[in-house]
Every structure is written in C-alpha cells, then in structure tokens.
Amino acid sequence: MSLLEFENVSYMYEADDYDIIDGLSFSVEKGSFHSIIGISGCGKSTIFKMINGLLVPKAGTIKVDGVSIENRKDYCGYMPQKDMLFPWRTVGQNVALPLEIKGGYSKKDRREIVENALSDVGLSGCADKMPDELSGGMRQRAAFARTMLTGSDLLLLDEPFSALDFLTRISMQEWLLEQWEKHKKTILFITHDVEEAVFLSGSVLAVTETPIKSLAEIKVPAGYPRTRECLTHSDMTSLREELIEVLRRQVKAE
Amino acid sequence: MSIRKQNVKRSVYRNGANIGNLSALIFMFALLILWQLSAMKVDAAYILPTPVQILQKLWELREPLFTVHLPATMLVTGIGLLISLGLGLLLAVVMDASPIMQKCIYPVVVASQTIPTTAIAPLFVLWFGYGIWSKVLVTVLITFFPITITVYDGFRAAKIEMSELLMTYGATKRDIFFKIKVPCALPYFFSAVKMAIPMSIIGAAIGEWLGAQSGLGYFSRRMMTQLDGAGVFAPIVLLSAVAMLAAKVIGIVEHRLVKWRGES
Numbered sequence: 001m002s003l004l005e006f007e008n009v010s011y012m013y014e015a016d017d018y019d020i021i022d023g024l025s026f027s028v029e030k031g032s033f034h035s036i037i038g039i040s041g042c043g044k045s046t047i048f049k050m051i052n053g054l055l056v057p058k059a060g061t062i063k064v065d066g067v068s069i070e071n072r073k074d075y076c077g078y079m080p081q082k083d084m085l086f087p088w089r090t091v092g093q094n095v096a097l098p099l100e101i102k103g104g105y106s107k108k109d110r111r112e113i114v115e116n117a118l119s120d121v122g123l124s125g126c127a128d129k130m131p132d133e134l135s136g137g138m139r140q141r142a143a144f145a146r147t148m149l150t151g152s153d154l155l156l157l158d159e160p161f162s163a164l165d166f167l168t169r170i171s172m173q174e175w176l177l178e179q180w181e182k183h184k185k186t187i188l189f190i191t192h193d194v195e196e197a198v199f200l201s202g203s204v205l206a207v208t209e210t211p212i213k214s215l216a217e218i219k220v221p222a223g224y225p226r227t228r229e230c231l232t233h234s235d236m237t238s239l240r241e242e243l244i245e246v247l248r249r250q251v252k253a254e
Numbered sequence: 255m256s257i258r259k260q261n262v263k264r265s266v267y268r269n270g271a272n273i274g275n276l277s278a279l280i281f282m283f284a285l286l287i288l289w290q291l292s293a294m295k296v297d298a299a300y301i302l303p304t305p306v307q308i309l310q311k312l313w314e315l316r317e318p319l320f321t322v323h324l325p326a327t328m329l330v331t332g333i334g335l336l337i338s339l340g341l342g343l344l345l346a347v348v349m350d351a352s353p354i355m356q357k358c359i360y361p362v363v364v365a366s367q368t369i370p371t372t373a374i375a376p377l378f379v380l381w382f383g384y385g386i387w388s389k390v391l392v393t394v395l396i397t398f399f400p401i402t403i404t405v406y407d408g409f410r411a412a413k414i415e416m417s418e419l420l421m422t423y424g425a426t427k428r429d430i431f432f433k434i435k436v437p438c439a440l441p442y443f444f445s446a447v448k449m450a451i452p453m454s455i456i457g458a459a460i461g462e463w464l465g466a467q468s469g470l471g472y473f474s475r476r477m478m479t480q481l482d483g484a485g486v487f488a489p490i491v492l493l494s495a496v497a498m499l500a501a502k503v504i505g506i507v508e509h510r511l512v513k514w515r516g517e518s
Binding site: 074087088100130150 | 418
C-alpha cells in the first residue's frame, strides 16, 4: 500500500518563470526506505517542502495514507540538513518541541516521553545538557529523536548527515538503518551522496532533469539487514556507477 | 568541535578575562593620575578640579546629594527607562509582526532621533512644568530609540529555518514568537538595556539642567553658577558610578539568563 502519493504535482517559485516541479507523479510504499538523489539546486528539497506543507503546490494532489495533505497536521516528521537544535533550550527541551506544540501533555508526561526517546537513540542522561555539549553525531541523533516524537509514520530526512565527518557519517548511516528496522517507519531520504543512497535505501529515486517531470526509480539489489560489506558486491558497485553517470549527465545538461 | 576543545577554549577565555580586568583597572588608574597631575598643573579648581578635590566635595555634600538629589534623578531615570522599555518593546513587536506597520513606524522612529533634544527640552518644561514629567519626556525621547531598533533587530535575527521546522510541527505564529523570536531577541534586549541605562541617566540630567527643583543635573548647574568646579563634577561622578553599577547588575542578570550568544 502506498503511504505517499504525488499526482501530477507542479510547483513554481515566484522568482522563476517555469515550473521547477512539472506534473510529477510517484508513490512510496509504507515501511519502505527511499532516497532521492540529484545534484544541488535540482529541486529535491522543493519536493520535501511540498510534502511537509511549507510550500503549496500550484497544481496536483499530494496524498499521505490515501488522504490529501491539504489542511492536515501531524502526518509527517521533517528533519532538516542542520540539526536546528535551539541553543537556548536543553537537549530534552529541544526534543520535546513537537509535543509542546501539539499540546495535551503534562510536564511530567513530556519528560518521560523525552527520556525514553533519548535513550532510544543512545542519549540517555543527556536531557539536561545544552546542545553545544554534544558532538555532531549526538546532535543529529537528538534531532532524529525530536523528529520521531512528531509521531508520524512518514519521516522526511533532508541530507541529515552531510555536515558530519566521514567516520561519524558512516556510523550514523548504520545507526539510522537500525532505527528504521526497529520502528518500521517510512523514510524518504534526500542526499547527493550516491554511496549513502545505495547503502541505505530499498529504492533510489533519481532526479534526472530539472524541471522535475519524473523520478527514475531504481531498486537496490540488496536486502536488509545490511552491512557495509554489501557495497563491495558487483551489482552494488555497478548501481553506484550507474547513479553517478545519471548525476553527471544532469550536470552536463545544466 | 569536540567538548574537550570547547572546555580548553572556555578556560582560555577566563584567563583572558582576568588579564582584561586587570588591564582595565590599570588603565583607569593611569587616567586618574594623568587627570590629577594636569589639574594640579592648571591649578584653577573652578576650571579643572582634581579627582581628589571632587571626592572631597562628594563627601562634604553627601547629605543633600544622597538624600535629595540622587533619589530625584533616579526617580526620573527609572520612570523614563520603564516607559522607554515598554514603548520600545511594543514598537519592536508591532514592526516585526507587520511589514506595513514597520514601513509606517520606522521613519518616524528615526526622525525622532534627529530632534536636538537639548534645544527642544525647554519647550517640554513649558508643556509639562517643572515637575518630573518634562524630564521623563527628555529621557524617553533619548532612550526608546536604541531599545526599539535593537530589539527589532533581535526579532529579525531569528533563523527562518527554525520557524519552518516549528511550522512543520503545526506551530502557530504565537508559538514561533514565544519559542523562537523571544529567545533570539533576548541577548539583543540586554544589549539595549545596557545602552539605555546611561542614556536615560543623561536624559534625566539634561532635563534637570534645563529646569528643575531637584536632581543631580540641577545640582550640578547650581554649582556651575557658583563657579564651584568640584561641585559641578561631584554629581556627575555620582551619576557615572550609578550607571556603571546598574550596567554591571544587568550584565550579571544577562549572564545568568543568556548562555547562547553568538551560537544560534
């Protein structure tokens, strides 16, 4: 069953005179892990901002769980590129933000939910620390815990690991797969790192042209659970080369 | 940056602060000595009294200065500062909430600062009399501007990505104001208050200079007519001391409340 569906969706920025998203249709199965890859500025993040309601499509319909997202709340959790932990709040208070905004939780309930969410991402005992006391990877895990507390089945992760150093990044990728397998969420993951897309996803949705009229869906030939070792298999390396070629063609076309 | 590196950086800052404090003290002391020596050379206390003469005068006149004139000036300063804070915050909030209001208010606020206050203040005395309100008006006119502009800048310093994140959680404008804009503006607010304190004291003193029955500005002027140089300076030194003390207190409060300056 499709959790997310795009039906002929178009979007135009005010400053442009063309639709950056032009009649796009695609769907994402419940419980799947999809990556969207494309070069910088190709419109990947625009797709996310339409799903999370920050941008309203010019035409077409976006459905989550079979229902249009118009005037809906709480149907997706969005995690931006930067961790966006507010420096004036403790880690716990940051993670509690979705609950605070939703309302209806007592302070004690919130505290308990936040403690659980933090211990779930390996940050037990960090609730009262300030964000600047955490390392880059820990901050991203806190931001992920905050995204989980939106309670949504659909998680939109917009290049969450791109600012991390190489080793932290690969350990965060492994960690994210564990989290996904544990919580059975549907994840849509934007990246421009081909290897990251191949390692994480069941399917890669490649942006082949801007304006985006369609996404090329490429299945990743590996099952779950995965280890990094699978990246050395010949069909995985050829997929990686194929995707790099797709991105190169797009750069040339620009 | 690793946590250990941050700690090292913090302790370097602390040592730097201690050295800075010591340097400031030495510099201040050197200035005072320079002043003392120059004044002794000039040897005309009605033109340039020495710091020692001023301190002696301060001690001699402690009774009227501390019991009558200091409280009078502090009353004007306090009321003026409170009104300025209220007005400044209100204008900043309104300008931030509505671009149209911002376009209307901003030029008026700037224009208000082109008024040569000392020239127009005697009119305030005609309008409001010799009581405290003419002085309060001078104080407000000088002080509300930096508060308005600084706090408004603070609201605008809030990152749009932070607001967008909260909007994806279903946040209302009110949520965004209280959870992002207010904390972002808080360091700016404290800067504004620290600027406003000396300015409001100057405002009150100018008001009193131009027409009053009590207050340190009035007292200083009276000493001027008596060609008592040390008497002119004594209340001014007292005002400086009060301003520095108040700014220090605000600095301590700020340090307790704002721990994230420059990190957002």
